[in-house]
Amino acid sequence: MIPILQYTGLPFGGAWVLATVIEILLIMLPVMLAVAIVIYVDRKIWAAMALRRGPNVVGPFGVLQSFADAVKVFLQETIIPAAANKALFLIAPIITFTVAMLAWAVMPFAKGVVLADINVGLLYILAVSSLGVYGVVIAGWASNSKYPFFSAMRAAAQMISYEVSIGFILVCVVLWAGSFNVGAIVEAQRGFGFGVINGFWCSPLLFPVWVMFLISSLAETQRAPFDLTEAESELVAGYQTEYSSMAFALYWLGEYANVLLMCALNATLFWGGYLPPLNFPVFYLVPGLIWLIAKILFGFFLFSWIKATVPRYRYDQLMRLGWKIFLPLSLGFVVVISGYLMATGHFA
Amino acid sequence: MIAAFAFYLFAGVMMTSGLLTIVARNPVHSVLWLILAFFNAAGLMVLTGAEFIAMLLVIVYVGAVAVLFLFVVMMLDIDFSAMRAGFIRNAPLGVLLALVLFGELFLGIVVHSAGNLALGHAASASVTPATVSNTAAIGALLYTRYLFEFEAAGMILLVAMIGAIMLTHRERGDKRGQNAAHQIARRPQDATVNVQPEVGKGVSL
Numbered sequence: 001m002i003p004i005l006q007y008t009g010l011p012f013g014g015a016w017v018l019a020t021v022i023e024i025l026l027i028m029l030p031v032m033l034a035v036a037i038v039i040y041v042d043r044k045i046w047a048a049m050a051l052r053r054g055p056n057v058v059g060p061f062g063v064l065q066s067f068a069d070a071v072k073v074f075l076q077e078t079i080i081p082a083a084a085n086k087a088l089f090l091i092a093p094i095i096t097f098t099v100a101m102l103a104w105a106v107m108p109f110a111k112g113v114v115l116a117d118i119n120v121g122l123l124y125i126l127a128v129s130s131l132g133v134y135g136v137v138i139a140g141w142a143s144n145s146k147y148p149f150f151s152a153m154r155a156a157a158q159m160i161s162y163e164v165s166i167g168f169i170l171v172c173v174v175l176w177a178g179s180f181n182v183g184a185i186v187e188a189q190r191g192f193g194f195g196v197i198n199g200f201w202c203s204p205l206l207f208p209v210w211v212m213f214l215i216s217s218l219a220e221t222q223r224a225p226f227d228l229t230e231a232e233s234e235l236v237a238g239y240q241t242e243y244s245s246m247a248f249a250l251y252w253l254g255e256y257a258n259v260l261l262m263c264a265l266n267a268t269l270f271w272g273g274y275l276p277p278l279n280f281p282v283f284y285l286v287p288g289l290i291w292l293i294a295k296i297l298f299g300f301f302l303f304s305w306i307k308a309t310v311p312r313y314r315y316d317q318l319m320r321l322g323w324k325i326f327l328p329l330s331l332g333f334v335v336v337i338s339g340y341l342m343a344t345g346h347f348a
Numbered sequence: 349m350i351a352a353f354a355f356y357l358f359a360g361v362m363m364t365s366g367l368l369t370i371v372a373r374n375p376v377h378s379v380l381w382l383i384l385a386f387f388n389a390a391g392l393m394v395l396t397g398a399e400f401i402a403m404l405l406v407i408v409y410v411g412a413v414a415v416l417f418l419f420v421v422m423m424l425d426i427d428f429s430a431m432r433a434g435f436i437r438n439a440p441l442g443v444l445l446a447l448v449l450f451g452e453l454f455l456g457i458v459v460h461s462a463g464n465l466a467l468g469h470a471a472s473a474s475v476t477p478a479t480v481s482n483t484a485a486i487g488a489l490l491y492t493r494y495l496f497e498f499e500a501a502g503m504i505l506l507v508a509m510i511g512a513i514m515l516t517h518r519e520r521g522d523k524r525g526q527n528a529a530h531q532i533a534r535r536p537q538d539a540t541v542n543v544q545p546e547v548g549k550g551v552s553l
Contacts, residue, residue, distance in 0.1 A: 013349055088380075119481045123403035127390075130411025134383070137415070141376060141422050149422075156419055160412060167407075180483060320528065 023115050027104050035256045036066040041297075042256075042304050049308035070249060078245040081143065088142035093243065093250035096135030100257035103128040107264055108183040110274050110288035121182040122170055125265065126163075129220065132258065133159040136229065136239050139251075143242040151238035154315065155222065155229040161322035162219040168330035169213045172337050173200060173269050176346075186273035198272035198279050205340060209333050210270045212326055214302070217262040219322065221255070224307040228315050263299030264292070271295045355395055362388035375421045383414045400483045 010018065040055060040063055047054025055062035080086055106121035108114040118124060133156055140152020174180055177188035177200075193202035200206045219226040230238030240251050267273060273295075274288030313321075340346075365384040372378040386409045393402035480488075490498045545551045 016350070088377075118399065120399045120403050120483060123400070123407065127403045127406035127411065130407055133411075133415055134418075137418060137422070138380070152422075153419070156415055160415060163411065316526075317528070 020115075024105075027107075027115060028101055031101065031104055031257060031260065032253065034260060035253050036070065037063075038260060038300060039066045039069075039252075039256055041300070042307070045301065045304040046308045049305070073245060073249040076245040078247060079242075081145065081242050083144040084242065085142040085144065088138050089242075090247065092135050092139035092142060093247045093254070095138065096132065096254035097250045097257070099128055099132045099135065100254040100261060102131075103261050104264075106182050107268065108186055108273060109292060111187075112183065113289075114183055117181070117183060120180045122174060122180045122185070125182075126167060126170060129258075129261075130159075130163055135251075135254065139243070140239045143239070145242055147235045147237075148239045148241050151229045151235050151241075154235075155239065158219060158222070158226065158228065158318060158322075161319060162216045162326070165212065165322065165326035165330045166216045166220060168327075168334050169209050169216065170269070171334050172206065172209045172330070175334070175338050175341060176200065176203075176206065182268060182273075186268055186275060189272045190275055191279040192272075196279050198275040198277060199270060200272075201270045205333070205337050206270070209330070209337075210266075212330055212333075213266060213270065215321075216326060217266060218303065218306065219318065221258045221262050223259060223303055225310040225313050226318055227312060228318060231312060259303055260296065260300065263296045263303065266299045267292060267295035271299075351395060355392070358388045358391035358395065362392065375424065376418070379414065379417050379421050382417070383410055386410050386414065398482060400481075400486055 043065070044054045044062075055065035058064040058068040080089060103125045105116045106114060106118060106124050108117075116124075136155040136159075137152045140148040140150075140155070143149070173185060177185040179185060179188070189199050192198060192200060201210045218224075222229050229235070230240065232238075235241075240248055243251060271277070272291075274292045276283030276286065276291050362385050365381040365388065369378050369381040369385060372381055386405060390402040390405045390410075393399070393405065543551050
């Protein structure tokens with residue numbers, strides 16, 4: 001894009017800035033639109049599993065429901081509690097939303113099509129997702145109210161716990177791919193299973209790791225069955241109890257953007273990203289972006305399915321799962337996988 | 349131009365938030381300013397080409413250490429007037445500490461600018477070639493040349509962790525723990541009884 005802009009007479013610096021801004025918008029706007037649609041999809045799937053109709057009034061089959069909700073929320077008054085810490089109270093939802101958008105910068109949408117092709121891409125995603133906890137914690141503290149505060153405590157403990165095992169899971173993938181660059185990780189999955197299957201999931205050593213990643217990503221995004229931070233029977237609405245209007249909507253959007261990000265990460269790290277599922281030439285006729293979107297949506301369907309069917313965990317069970325089961329298991333898999341790769345001469 | 353702009357942005361925000369960390373009245377604000385300072389330090393490291401260290405700084409300090417800081421500080425019930433009461437009494441000590449620190453910094457800068465301190469490359473060190481990413485370069489150094497130091501540092505951290513757990517762990521006699529495997533293995537027929545009591549007679553449980 002830079003050469004095109006330079007052709008119009010811009011200097012390189014200006015063209016670079018303008019091109020980057022356009023590319024950011026090209027990623028952000030579709031992601032936000034996808035979030036709106038995915039909220040509708042989530043409600044429809046959830047309704048179908050509960051034998052209900054779900055949203056069906058606004059637009060054909062209710063597809064415009066999310067937009068109607070957005071307009072409703074936008075027209076509401078923003079209420080800031082008198083005892084709240086005003087600046088932090090307003091900054092918190094912005095942090096959550098921004099962080100959910102930031103990580104998309106290193107996501108490859110097709111071969112070489114990525115905003116920032118940095119060689120520590122996966123570490124960048126880990127770093128950005130570790131920032132997500134601040135949105136929740138600050139909201140809980142700044143609200144100056146009991147339930148949000150409890151919720152923030154839970155969120156902080158939960159997200160740190162599962163980030164540890166996610167870190168080790170990512171190490172397993174990085175060991176096999178030999179790179180932190182997300183694009184290189186996708187390319188390492190080309191023809192991974194017997195030259196036919198594209199994707200790390202088909203290896204017997206990486207399949208259990210993938211299962212752990214799926215469960216950890218549920219906990220990391222605070223989705224059911226790990227949605228203890230907004231357990232309505234215990235904590236009213238959790239950290240967003242005091243929020244209203246657009247601040248509340250930003251949490252909503254940020255939460256779903258995070259879920260989409262985790263689905264995208266799952267698709268990229270284990271299901272072969274923009275590669276077709278099978279390594280046959282005929283499948284490459286379909287653009288990589290379509291494959292990636294299909295994989296993200298399938299991952300999202302798994303998330304919705306779990307949300308509709310699995311009851312909520314108890315908090316001590318959640319902590320036990322994170323620290324006593326996933327941490328030793330994922331650490332064990334790092335040792336086993338690096339041992340296997342060493343023995344088979346993968347690093348030579 | 350863009351790099352210079354980014355440098356002054358990161359450096360400026362870092363200095364400001366560092367200062368605000370000290371002057372902020374509210375300890376929670378203080379921690380948040382500290383986090384902003386960490387974040388901008390990571391930005392500066394990216395500018396110098398140390399992207400691996402920058403990401404580690406964000407993951408370890410911002411993502412874990414500072415969250416725990418915030419966790420503790422948020423739960424404190426602080427009386428601000430009591431905190432400010434001892435200010436005059438402690439001020440001389442603070443000034444003394446500041447003077448000592450300033451003196452040391454000043455001395456360091458004077459010695460460095462006089463050329464008596466070689467801060468560049470050690471005699472045997474070589475610059476990493478541009479083709480090697482700095483993640484790979486750091487890994488290669490840590491696991492070959494500095495293997496012993498690296499393992500020793502890990503061992504010290506492990507000992508420190510075990511020590512901290514031993515010091516704070518308190519075994520209570522009346523603890524009733526849960527055995528998850530035992531709970532999962534329970535079946536309805538082991539836990540419930542189905543009785544048809546005769547009219548007028550009770551049930552012994």
